[in-house]
Amino acid sequence: MARLTGRMVIGSERVAGTGTAIRAVDPRTGARLDPEYRYGGEAEVERACALAEEAFDAYRATPPERRAAFLETVAVKLDDLTDALVARATAETGLPEPRLTGEVARTTGQLRLFAADLRAAGDGTGPVDPAGDAGPEIRQGRVALGPVTVFGASNFPLAFSVAGGDTASALAAGCPVIVKAHDAHPGTCELVGRAVSGAVREAGLPEGVFSMLYGDGPTLGIALVTDPRVQAVGFTGSRAAGLAIAKAAANRPRPIPVYAEMSSVNPVFLLPEALAEGGGELADAFAGSVTLGAGQFCTSPGLVFAVRGPALDAFLDAAAKAIAGDPGAPMLTPGIARAYAEGVGRLERHPEVEILARGREPDAAVGGAAALAAVDAEHFGPGLQEEIFGACSLVVRCADLDQVRELARGLEGQLTVTIHAAAGDREAADRLLPVLERLAGRIVWDGWPTGVRVGHAMVHGGPFPATSDSRTTSVGSLAIERFRRPIAYQGARR
């Protein structure tokens, strides 16, 4: 494995922090991992922001194909690092190797997708209104917003972290990036951060195009949101942290956009015919989506709506068997495991919620058993639509399709909603769809919400509180647009 140094990346320098010391924990064993990482403070924030500002004009002026080549260099470097990344990320997150190998490919695939977008569409210039009676020529272009702060997520140590979608799209747009590394996988962050920084150097770009700091969220993190040089923020994580960031950004003398992906329970609607036809396979597939990656996905299906009856009973029996047979898996951090246990505990203590099955406790220091619960629609309320991050899902038994629709109307904004609808469910689906379109950024037909395809059409976003800004996506080509704005050029330059 590449030797880890415990240092931050500030432009071309490797800087040791002097603040609080942290170490990653291997969730499989509970072992604390070397090396120690120390938090940065005001000096590091100042230096990273100054370098980013200094780099901005030169970087945004680079031709799109040069930025494309730079993103591809980052991708090559990460591909070359695959073994080291997977080894370290496995130790830091407890996620299985094949998943992490796939995540490296997903990360580098996204970098290459954005590079291809830059080569194909340049900087996304808009239409031109020719000169004429209506006035002088107007050409529409795009301007990068400025330095961007990115907060990595715990649950995707590669694809939503240092060189993940937020960083890749901001860099593609022509914005320098300052990453606040996630405490849960500091070594993976260091490996990726060094790779990006190396690519900046090889591409001959200004060093301030990329920095990565370790630090405390409420102090260093918020300082990276309120610094006047920072012009936008990308975040994936908890609702509380996302809201704190959005608030800090809104209260700046000059507010800036915050793209925070926060919380979602990804409701699934099983319409009657689909439920009757689906049988045990549907239940197995559902349980597979719930338990995938110990349920640690922002798209994990945490809530199911269906109409009471024999088909639902059969589905629940089969799903309960599948969940009970789940062997469990380590969870990412002790904090996440604790929150999961508390969330499931709230369901267990809820007088009207029935626990249908628990999975097995995983053979790991940090983890929790999967859970399947059910409640009658009459007792479903706001408290039961809060996200429980982990392999837990609650099935709401409804009297009829009108009640299903009524409950759907009361749900909060979501990243995804899923509908299973057979041919005989057409009318019910037609009536439900408009409600669901108002709820979510992605509608999944007859599938499962976990697994977010990286492509041109994907929308990984949705109404508040799924995200802080529903008008965009954090995965796929459209993500680049978050970090630039339209500008009009009027008249011909002499």
Add this chain to the structure above:
Amino acid sequence: MARLTGRMVIGSERVAGTGTAIRAVDPRTGARLDPEYRYGGEAEVERACALAEEAFDAYRATPPERRAAFLETVAVKLDDLTDALVARATAETGLPEPRLTGEVARTTGQLRLFAADLRAAGDGTGPVDPAGDAGPEIRQGRVALGPVTVFGASNFPLAFSVAGGDTASALAAGCPVIVKAHDAHPGTCELVGRAVSGAVREAGLPEGVFSMLYGDGPTLGIALVTDPRVQAVGFTGSRAAGLAIAKAAANRPRPIPVYAEMSSVNPVFLLPEALAEGGGELADAFAGSVTLGAGQFCTSPGLVFAVRGPALDAFLDAAAKAIAGDPGAPMLTPGIARAYAEGVGRLERHPEVEILARGREPDAAVGGAAALAAVDAEHFGPGLQEEIFGACSLVVRCADLDQVRELARGLEGQLTVTIHAAAGDREAADRLLPVLERLAGRIVWDGWPTGVRVGHAMVHGGPFPATSDSRTTSVGSLAIERFRRPIAYQGARR
């Protein structure tokens, strides 16, 4: 003239308010105009929001060509009303008839442009990623956000008011609209509001697609921002009001987007060669832009930067002559005239600011004389970049181009910046342009910022505080995008 009733438009009903009574004032004479309009209150807000919510799903589901036909019907009705609109708006605003006749055409032209966009591009569906190894098919679409509240501006009683750009673009996107009518031109609002409501009826659309209320900004206005059914806000007006609206929207349990166009001084940069070549014509054109419409444009050039020397002296002499010869014109409201007088008064009292010329006092009850002022760069500070809404411009005399660029760097966000650059100014323009691109939503070469062309490419927007959201425009085709969001459909529906 069509008879005015003093009533609000709530869906298909004409409702008399019961709150505070207001009347328009003719700025030419100071006369209070009939009829009286009374403010609405909670009941009217509730009714308008309930109707809008009720209308939303059906309206957003209409085919784009049906919405296009509806917008065209509104346009035809307003064109037919031109004489009545111009007569009433002249009385309410003191703006000259030709300007208002042009504004009707601008308003209906924008409605027709959006109709054409809808016919050409439908609801702006995005790319499709076909099914394959990477996963199921993903199709990207767009979803209208929901009911939209629009606050009209005082200075464009038609083009930025009841059926102006915000309303037209929200309706095009598939969003019902609730307008808070502007107190300064309630009769014009009534005429337009009735026309839109009539078009809703003729098109067979749900009545809640459009309502228009009279009311107090801090109470009724804010209630239309915080109502949970409202999903976005369009606003054109003062910085204080725009910030209050943005704050109210951000503090909602579910925050919503606010598109507030607020304040801009539209800096003009006269580079040395252009200044030397331009001579008296340049000064006359500048004075024409400053005094156009008594300077009551959000794009009025309120600030000029140039390098000291004989060419600037000659320009200032000529501009002073032109300003001194300006006959003046009525201003929109007593409040606006008062604020203008205060703003010019601050310049007059400023120890380092020199008043180069005042225009003549207009022959009107409400108005103010144009003003041209100058200051040396050493004394230019934040207080001198505040917008003075009216025909006033401040020229900043700089030592050299480095100082010009340095001062530009310190400016706030703007709707426009203008550069006059001759062939010999190429290098200076190249160095200045990156600074200006970060400042504004529109860069004007060798022209003047007043006059915002309605077209596909226009960007009437810009960084804070010019607007509350720099990523968009309130004029032109791109404005429609403000009121819808992307959505992904995954998998084929059975």
